[in-house]
Amino acid sequence: MQFDIDISQVSKRFGEVTAVKNLDLQVYKGEIFCLVGPNAAGKTTTIRLLLGILKAEKGSGDIQVKGFYIPREKKRLRRIMGYLPQQRALYDLLTAKENIKFFARAKGVPGDLADKNTSLMIEKLSLKDHQDKLALHLSGGTQQRTALAQAMVNKPEIAFLDEPTVGLDPVLRREFWQYFREIAKEQGTTILVTTHYLNEAEWADRVGVMRNGSLLAVDTPKNLLKRTGQHNMENMFFELIKGDIA
Secondary structure (H helix, E strand, C coil), X not given: CCEEEEEEEEEEEECCEEEEEEEEEEEECCCEEEEECCCCCCHHHHHHHHHCCCCCCCCCCEEEECCEECCCCHHHHHCCEEEECCCXXXXXXXXXXXXXXXXXXXXXXXXXXXXXXXXXXXXXXXXXXXXXXXXXXXXXXXXXXXXXXXXXXCCCCEEEEECCCCCCCHXXXXXXXXXXXXXXXXXXCEXXXXXXXXXXXXXXXXXXXXXXXXXXXXXXXXXXXXXXXXXXXXXXXXXXXXXXXX
């Protein structure tokens, strides 16, 4: 099977702190892959390495995304990807609809198609009643839906979603995951998503459990639960790190 993400023996340090250590990770085309772990596990650093925002340590291994070598070919990747960072990039004095359309045009989507895609995202993410409100006046959950619409408005081939459900209520978190599964199935979009809500990972095709910059395990949610003899993902995580809790 084809890998859309292929990381081989990659490390990243910040001073004396090793944020990512000898990371090997492969994600299949059309897969929803979820990186889980506590804060400072290395999840966000991994995404920034994949985007070319950060450079791996000199002498470290290779990173390929959709066949592009990163960071050397990161500009070519940007045309076909979506990215939702932890910090929302909304313009307060633009409406929700204007924010989404602005990002469509910024990503090179032509005018008529930008209008069409914007309308589609408004419908898909239930923003119709809020589309004409200034971003400044949107609730936190509606702001996050708008930010997700911005990330996906160009119908990317691959999407990097960094803790997209943080701060959302359980109902909205479930709606987000239903949307992720829908676009992976219908559009074949490859999705790498991070979360520290461990039980969300049951919605993913495969899960990578991170701690202290390393992958402890990679498998399907069902297999991870079976391997650890647990019935939920939080207990699975604590079973994996048993004896290694700081």
